[in-house]
Amino acid sequence: MIADQPDRPIDILLWGASGFTGKLVAEYLTRVASGTDLRWILGGRSRKKLERVRKELSAIDADTANPDIRVADAQDWQSLEALVDGVKVVCTTVGPYALYGDALIDICARKGVHYCDLTGETPWMRHTIAVYNDVARDSGARLVHTCGFDSIPSDIGVHVLQQHALQTLGMPCEEIAYLVTKMRGGFSGGTVASILTRADNSTETRRVISDPYSLNPPGVQPGPDASDQRGVGYESALGTYTAPFMMAGINTRVVRRTNALLGYPYGRDFSYRESIATGSGPVGFMAALAITGAMAGFFGALAVKPLRRLLANKVLPKPGEGPSREKREAGGFTIKLVGFINGMPRVQCTVVGTEDPGAGETSKMFGESALCLALDGDKLPWPGGGVLTPAACMGSVLVERLRAAGMTFEAESWS
Ligand SMILES: NC(=O)c1ccc[n+]([C@@H]2O[C@H](COP(=O)([O-])OP(=O)(O)OC[C@H]3O[C@@H](n4cnc5c(N)ncnc54)[C@H](OP(=O)(O)O)[C@@H]3O)[C@@H](O)[C@H]2O)c1
Incomplete structure (x- = not known):
């Protein structure tokens, strides 16, 4: 954890860390980040719940598992703008995405913040492709859906x-x-x-x-x-x-x-x-x-x-x-x-x-997708932004991580 470098970008914001899958992803990132300089933080709508999650994480890694916490609501644009400030990759488990996902993906698309999620909601994905693909192409944001067991x-x-x-x-x-x-x-x-x-x-x-x-x-x-x-x-x-x-x-x-x-x-x-x-x-x-x-x-x-x-x-x-x-x-x-x-x-x-x-393996696939977007940017096969798929965006680089x-x-x- 890099608590003493406040100006350094945050590699990953895990949004929804108090949920069932969010906690598993938090555990996964804690294990992977242990002993590295990965800078990642927890996000959600309840500080109290996130503090509980952080406490549980310290049982995995007492020395370094002390991620910062940011609080926002999925329907409150202002709080979401502040949430993604200084963040390289947003990794969100706040679903159903058709209910809670629009404002966050809109902000990421416009601000050039990379994004991955676990949605399997094809009508919502079709909507994000129609509305955000060109915006993300212009800003350079890689927006990647379906980074779990599906698909x-x-x-x-x-x-x-x-x-x-x-x-x-x-x-x-x-x-x-x-x-x-x-x-x-x-x-x-x-x-x-x-x-x-x-x-x-x-x-x-x-x-x-x-x-x-x-x-x-x-x-x-x-x-x-x-x-x-x-x-x-x-x-x-x-x-x-x-x-x-x-x-x-x-x-x-x-x-x-x-x-x-x-x-x-x-x-x-x-x-x-x-x-x-x-x-x-x-x-x-x-x-x-x-x-x-x-x-x-x-x-x-x-x-x-x-x-x-x-x-x-x-x-x-x-x-x-x-x-x-x-x-x-x-x-x-x-x-x-x-x-x-x-x-x-x-x-x-x-x-x-x-x-x-849908749980253990999904948290692994999702955690590795977020790490890939955050750390492997120069190696990725897809050169710019857009609403992308895991294989089109990350291809063989993600294969090596998953192996x-x-x-x-x-x-x-x-x-
Ligand atoms: N692709 C796959 O293989 C796969 C596998 C597993 C899950 N998923 C998907 O992942 C998503 C999460 O599943 P889950 O079981 O982890 O759900 P969950 O336990 O219900 O967690 C949902 C999270 O969203 C947060 N949330 C809800 N409303 C919010 C709001 N208005 N503002 C901010 N945060 C809000 C919740 O916060 P609180 O804790 O404060 O309520 C919680 O952290 C679902 O869409 C699910 O379909 C996909």
Whole structure:
């Protein structure tokens, strides 16, 4: 901690540090910052809560975990202007972002402050692209959404797989299937709040959610992909039944935006899909059917107001809540990305996270994204500002950080 250098810019402001995910990110940054000169601070709307968080952090690192505190409210522009003063990167867990995110991203876009978040709200991202992309391009602010479980394993996994295809086959894969082969974890209250916010939407919002190219730059030609998988599927080349994956509607749009932002390095006809692999034979089929039914039941219940209220009040975690430490540490995920050329599998990439995807691994991916924006600016592949994706903005620089932090991104030939 650099308490005696008040004029030095603050590398990272963690905004929302009193929330469930914010506290995990604060713990992550405390561990990473220990013994370094990283200058980072805590932000939120309640000084009292932030002081409690700071006290808990001192149990991790008694010598240096003494970050400064800044207080502001997400709806109070003046307090937010002061919040980001002298800050290089704002890393925010204050969500649902469609409710609380507009003023902060507006200020960052105008002031040239880099920004990352954990939103998975595609209508809100489409809105920020429309309103802030050009402002951020002019100011140099790198604004990066989806820096957690949605959508880093997808966006960075595809980046790693396509790099491998280019190096070994001399061409990118025309088609990539992302298959979740193992996943254990829970939801935090903020994620539930975001899902509930999305459930209550207009016809226009539903149209944006179902558009497979909703995050592509306005006016560019879409590609060959149609709607996301809704029922039981079968990957014939891989011999596995598949079920719909809840995050596909977010991740696929992010991967397609990366391709468009970078000038189509994956090809203009690149096709991308995500699902859960359930295995072969009758057992695989029944598992896919069960997951499909459970998802349809869950979203069907959310569409009915009284059931939604019941789920929110009695069943699902509330803001500030989430999986326990034991559950987080027992969680994890394995994802296999398979790349096809002429319909044949040619390369594969395995992505592994060793903790609960939406909590432990998300705090790692998010913390590393913020560090990457703060410390690796000169090395980043994206030269300026804009509303960006993790892979377009940080690419291989972020891959190296995530590997060093314990995640696996391993590409190889198909076997
Ligand atoms: N991409 C992923 O994989 C992933 C994973 C996990 C979470 N998320 C997303 O991350 C976000 C946070 O989730 P969470 O579970 O950590 O939520 P949470 O526990 O409810 O935390 C929300 C934070 O926002 C703060 N906040 C709320 N209203 C505010 C306001 N008006 N002004 C300033 N601060 C305000 C809260 O402050 P108080 O403590 O004072 O209430 C708290 O610090 C959600 O949008 C969620 O969807 C994404």
